[in-house]
Structures are given as structure tokens and as C-alpha cells.
Amino acid sequence: MYNFDFVKPSSIADAVAALGEEDAQALGGGQTLIPTLKQRLASPTTLVSLSGIPEMKGCCLDGNTLSIGGATIHADVAADGTIPALSDLAANIGDPAVRNRGTIGGSLANNDPSACYPAAALGLGATIVTNAREIAADDYFQGMFTTALDEGEIIVNVKFDKPEAANYQKFEQPASRFALVGVFVAKTADGVRVAVTGASEDGVFRWSAAEDALNGNFSADALNGMAPDADGMISDLHGTSEYRAHLVGVMTRRAVAACG
Known part of the structure; x- marks a missing residue:
């Protein structure tokens, strides 16, 4: 590892401002980023933790639409149960340590070709809501480790309509x-x-x-x-x-x- 600054904003606006600084990197659960830093494959000057933003956490059902905050950990998605297939998927990601650190927003932002959440988002026709816009899942995923997110854009929540x-x-x-x-x-x-x-x-x-x-x-x-x-x-x-x-x-x- 190497020296870097660490900030933990408490609002989306503060997080976006922090990410506007040169070589700043968003940090969700760190399940991909931390190993990448250890291998010196990335060298941000500042890590901006998204884990301290209350409005980016939790699951909320509004009518037929389930909204999940981008900083919601896998374990909480697994416990929700509103869409059983989604909760079952989250319950079988990694191990308990991963499920209690990794986040749905981090997984979707990373878009690993073997990750589970991208299949749920695309299969359910989810809407990815960022600090700037809403992106349909069909437009969001653009190839291995590639998404429609712009530099400094963060996933605030993900909306899923309940399927039949x-x-x-x-x-x-x-x-x-x-x-x-x-x-x-x-x-x-x-x-x-x-x-x-x-x-x-x-x-x-x-x-x-x-x-x-x-x-x-x-x-x-x-x-x-x-x-x-x-x-x-x-x-x-x-x-x-x-x-x-x-x-x-x-x-x-x-x-x-x-x-x-």
C-alpha cells in the first residue's frame, strides 16, 4: 500500500464534491478496490468512502418498486425479501465477511464479468439512479468492467420493479x-x-x-x-x-x- 487521504462524507453532495478532486476514487465496500490497491494496480490520492451517507443505505418499497441504496450491503439485500430471487442472489454472494462489507452500488459500478448483481439488474430491467441521472439497465452495462457512469458519478440507488x-x-x-x-x-x-x-x-x-x-x-x-x-x-x-x-x-x- 501507499499513502493516500481518506474522507468520509455524510451527504451525496459532499461525496460528489470530494470526487471532483484530482485522482479521487470512490470507495464502497472495498471488496475489489482494496485488493487492487494492495497490488498497486491503482493509486488514487484520495479515497472517498460512501459508507457514511444515510440516504444511500437501505431498502424501500414504494408501490411495486423496490429502491435499494447504492451503499446497501449484500447482507441487507439478502434480509429484505421483497423480491425473493434478488434476496437469494445476495445471500449467496461470497462469504459472510464479503456480504457484510460489499455493496450493491460497488458491484454494479465495478461490473465484474462474473459478478451476480449485474445479472439481477439486467434481468429485472432495473433503473440505476446516480447523483446526476437515471440509466436503464439495458443502457448501463457496456462491456467487461465498463459502464455508462461518467467520471465522478456515483450510484445513489437502484430501482427494481417487482416481477410476476x-x-x-x-x-x-x-x-x-x-x-x-x-x-x-x-x-x-x-x-x-x-x-x-x-x-x-x-x-x-x-x-x-x-x-x-x-x-x-x-x-x-x-x-x-x-x-x-x-x-x-x-x-x-x-x-x-x-x-x-x-x-x-x-x-x-x-x-x-x-x-x-
């Missing part, structure tokens, strides 16, 4: 508990959405062919024999691109079946 049915299935890498493949299926009044994480070199994506099949027949049988193209899938020591493509089909069918 939803389920998340994760085939996890046992050492890290990241998704080797994770699939979030949601059935809404506007149709079925299928979001896949852990599989693609471009990060989280919607599997449109599966959505088309499920909009015609919402059952696991509608996906028999289906799998996305292996081109562009991640291939590493944990699994080939063909293996991941096969898993996407398997986990999608399991998610649909679990929607009951």
Missing part, C-alpha cells in the same frame, strides 16, 4: 464463489428477460433467443436443446467456451423451472 416470477441460478467457481455461469430469469408484464453473467467476454448480456422462446411458452421445455453460441464466451482453466455455453442453457432451464 423470477429466479437466479448460479454455477459457482468454488474458490471465489463468483459465477462460472449465472442466469437470472424474470417474467414481467412486459415479457420475459434472461440475463447471463460469468459466461461472456463482453460481460453480462441478455439471451434474446431464450427470451423469444419463453415469451411463447414459459416453461423449461421451451428451451430444450437450446444454448447460446460459444463464440465470444470466456475460455479459461475453469471451463471452455463450449462448456460455458452449455451451462447457460442448463442454468436457464433450471431458473425457469424454479419460477414454478
